[in-house]
Amino acid sequence: MATALSGILPKPRFEAHLPVDLDDEREQSQQLVSKSQIPPYGARVGWTPRTLDDYGNGGAFPEIHTAQYPLDMGRAKTKGSAPTQGGALTLEVDGEGNIKYDKIARQGHEDDKIIQSQFKDIVPLRERADINDDEESNDRPDEETVMSTAERTRLALQSIVNGKIAAARPNSIAGGTAAGNNQKPTYIRYTPAGGQSDGFNSGAKQRIIRMTEAPVDPFDPPKFKHKKVPRGPPSPPAPVLHSPPRKVTAKEQAEWVIPPCISNWKNNKGYTIPLDKRLAADGRGLQEVTINDNFAKLSEALYAADRHAREEVRQRNLMQQKVAQKQKEAEEEKMRQIAQRAREERAGITSSAADRSSGLVPPSNRPTAAEMMSKSLGGYGSESEEESDDEDDEAASQREEIRREKAKQRERELRMSRMGAETKAKALLREQGRDISEKIALGLAKPTQSSDSMFDSRLYNQSEGMSSGFKDDEAYNLYDKPLFNGSSMSSIYRPKANADSEAYGGGSAEQIEQMVSSAKDKFGMSGGSKGFAGTDGGRDVRREGPVEFEKEVQGGSAAPKADPFGVDSFLSQAKKGKRAHHDYGSVEKKRRQ
């Protein structure tokens, strides 16, 4: 048969160059090995395991120092059996002879996977030439298909779920199997392939193995640490069936430019940002400053209230003024009436006195308010004079004088009442003799002319600092020299006789001086040389300038400087052990000159 076939077939072009002799050798050696079994331990010198059978389903022999691959473990795997060696694909054609170009796209996918890779896949269904109209009918699958699909899927999913929840089921724990479906032990009949030593397993050729799952304690901590496995390679990409994206134009690109974010605190990239840009980005300039109109309302209200209050105050003042004026008028009226009455009375009395010529005390001595106001020193003086002689004509002349005087006084009062506040103050000052403005205006008093000009004393001693110059505001030591000095000063501050006659009730200055000296004599202060106790000396102290005040000095006269706070006196008092209320006056005595 074989010879007939070889006769029919043409002669082989190439002779197969097979190493026949080597094969024969292998055959023989195998037979030899199978005949002579694996030498027992200790007798393996010179023996090398070459085939799988040499291992007898066991492991490597450690005493033989050659490379051993029991069960082909560790041997490099033979490659090149697959048709796609090195990723090269074989060219395939379909039934019409067209080359299957989508083999490239299908590479690595399962056969049932739908891969759209051709031009027809981007052509709409209605325009495709290979699709007929009846094929376009697009109804949902019928009930049967749906049910079968659902059942198939349900079973598949259920098996997965069962595997997942097996650990949580109690019977699987009781059974001790992780898989959950195989709880009974299985029995395996095992026949060793290679020969084994006769003594092993008491010479039995076969063994029966009972396989059971080892029981697992469900409360055991996991034996293996969970390790993150890197993701496997993704499935090969699907062919892209859309046109590549259009290139962006420069304009489009510019529209999408997002400026870099720039912090106000860090500038790692070192951008230069103009200040106005920074401010603009800050966002503070973007908000318009809007002032709440309630502010305006408040200020308006405040202003109105202020004006209202002022108006009210003004009205009240006006009212008060009017009331005061009324009262004043009423009082004046009353006074006038009283005066009228008094005058009438006096007229009546004088007439009666003239008739009777009796030494009755005139009722003019009775101190009425009007008379108290109108009386002056001169009046008294004249009266005292009047008392000395009691003659009628003289009295009449006296009365005439009084009358004239009173009329004058009234006139003056009237004038005074008509005067403004300023002139009134001036007149009062003049009365008191303290207004020197007229005198200066008349050239009576001139500031002391000195060759060197006046300097503010504060300008000096500046090296001593603030403590020297500015400390004492109260002290009148601003200028180094007084403004008025010498004769002019005395002329200013001494009342003049003629000027003061009016002020002193018409009596001349000499008279007054006399009176005063006599009074002093009367009170034991003869010569006018006696001052107050404690003042300097008994000499006649005459004012030569404005009244000067001296700073109060506390403590006794014995130690005015040593004990400024009166501590010593206080201690001495305390030593005495009693408090004298009246002594406080002496302690805090004020001395005035």
Add this chain to the structure above:
Amino acid sequence: MEVDSKVDLGPLLNKSAKRTRDLFTLNYAQAYDDPASQRVRLSAKISDEYKYSRELPAALVAQQKKAAEAAKEAKKQREEIPPPSAVGDLIDGISAQQSEKSASTSQALTLRTKNAFPDMPEGSGVGSSLVRRSTPKFVRPTWHAPWKLMRVISGHLGWVRSVAMEPGNEWFATGAGDRTIKLWDLASGRLKLTLTGHIATVRGLAVSPRHPYLFSCGEDKQVKCWDLESNKVIRHYHGHLSGVYALALHPTLDVLVTTGRDAVARVWDMRTKQCVHVMSGHTSTVSAVKCQEADPQVITGSMDSTVRLWDLAAGKSMATLTHHKKSVRALAVHPTEFSFASGSADNIKGWKCPEGTFIQNYDSQQAIINTLSLNSDNVLFGGADNGSMGFYDWKSGYRFQTLETVVQPGSLDAEAGIFASTFDITGTRLITCEADKTVKIWKEDPDATEETHPIDWRPSLRRQRY
């Protein structure tokens, strides 16, 4: 006469053929295949291009000869290898054949007319015509009544991002950025219930037709199952690594599919809360998922601008549709046909189901499509991120109405945006969830007729590129 005709017929024919060609052909650049001129041209071309390589160098020739002789001796049965000057002979042969042909054409009319105008376009041959019909069929769009705004429901305090219709058509649920799920009465628009429990925006909702359950997923990586009898969360499906963006219920199995920012679709067993499959394959956020009862049972649309069809039983991807150029944010399954639509910023595309065959494009809305809805009257609604709404005829792809949503008073113009939409079960009401924190209900204009709102359909003969 006869003698004349016998003698002069060939040149006359030739002349007339030449003239005809001059009159009717457009390609003047190509010479008329006069055999003599053809031969001259060929020889000129050969001498021009192959003059220097015509004959091998002497050394090479000797080498080749030697090799040839060796080969001859080795294989006596083999045919002779053509001599080195075979190229020239071959060309000569060609020209001889051509001359022969020309001689034959000069005698027989039939041979001439066979290939008189080789440069004219052929009626059928290789190229796109095998794939594409020369005359595309046009489907005349059916008339649909225009849609108009019926009701605005303002109750959410954030963007309304998801909506689900109850199977009984009584109420619907919306989930919003204020982390609440609100249940509204469809007929009156009254709030029925507010469910709180999510701690971030609620991105997906589904009401099961076979259980009293409401499923919700959110950006807080949580998937919750609410029992609508007690209005409480009864199950959590824990496993997503990032925000969950979409959710779908299987129509026949107790299985829930969620997808999210972690680029996987997870299939959950409803009752045991186990993750049955983690269907990975997308390379970016999976923003839309739909389930249907027959294979492919799961369809996902992703930000990597692909749509994948999945084999649910095996948990493997059946097909990858790479036709979109921008991320796919919306999917809609047709209620009666075995097909679905996918919406992207560049286009809305329709697909036929078992294999995912491309059906057609829908007129581009020039906006980012956030949501798609389909009803059984073959109206496809696409809601965009800028508030533009497109109503399409499903069969023809014609957009019969374009609308812009009106933001509720007090919101910015930029807050016009549609995030989610659904038709009610009857398909007569459209519910849209918008960025101005409102839910709007639209209905078909009852007064509109085909006369008042005629179809303005102009099919263009221009081939569209896809």
